[in-house]
Amino acid sequence: MTRNSQVILITAAAVALYAGIRLLPVGSQVNHMDFRLEGKGAIEFCDPANPQFIPVVSARSPVVMTLKSDRPLARGEPVEFTLSLSTASGKAIGPADLIVEHTRKLHLLVVDPTLSDYQHLHPEPGRRVGEWKFTLTPSRAGDYRVFADFTPAATQRGLYAAADFTVPGTVATVINAGNTTWQNLGYRFELVLPSVLNAGKPADLKFRIESQGAMKEPVPLRPVMGAFAHLVAFDEARSGFAHLHPMETDLAQPPDSLRPELSFKVTIPQPGRYVIWAQVDLGGMEVFAPFWVDVLP
Ligand SMILES: [Cu+2]
Incomplete structure (x- = not known):
């Protein structure tokens, strides 16, 4: 092989490598404008030094969250959920779009209607971008609420979303006296x-x-x-x-x-x-x- 053809070969290899790396999905496809909400009712970001109660349900979230279970729900039975996260305009929110907070990218706070079955879960990225998987065993009946807590890389500020799922059965009456x-x-x-x-x-x-x-x-x-x-x-x-x-x-x-x-x-x-x-x-x-x-x- 001549020196010239060696140079051409090495250059071609470098160009191919560069093109290949450029094709890999890198970074977030979602920018800060996707999380912008104007007007009243938008979620106010909290001050971590003096945390506030976040009214997730009444506040409009710039993020759409949906839940799908792999089979009908029943008390005491583990079920796998697919959670979908997207911006209001429909852009998928995947692992590259979120930063790690408290050691995880996505935290779920799940609670039943009596507030006595509380679970803190961390979904793993699913096969499609914007899909996240988690498994949960509901111990009670009724409409469970799932609060998601995450921080988009584009805004670097905590953001929230909520969705519900229903476990068939009669919702128990739980009387809770105050306890410390x-x-x-x-x-x-x-x-x-x-x-x-x-x-x-x-x-x-x-x-x-x-x-x-x-x-x-x-x-x-x-x-x-x-x-x-x-x-x-x-x-x-x-x-x-x-x-x-x-x-x-x-x-x-x-x-x-x-x-x-x-x-x-x-x-x-x-x-x-x-x-x-x-x-x-x-x-x-x-x-x-x-x-x-x-x-x-
Ligand atoms: Cu915490």
């Missing part, structure tokens, strides 16, 4: 609230865990999704949610192991009854604890 403690798996969980929780006022909350026996044992609290605890609040009408993270953000400095305590801040704009679900990892096990609180005018 919850015992499970040998641990006592406590939510410390201000003496009065008023709507529209920033409130400081503390969340504590300790072992139940007389001899206090260390609590094997580990970070989950980049935080030592996640608190998610829902109102009874499930009009939206608030998602809170501890002020203690340094994961290299875990709280006291005998009685870990974490601090949170929240502002709830409307009075009413709320459930606050705490999610923690205790020695590799995911544990959820519900607290029922009343927010006064």
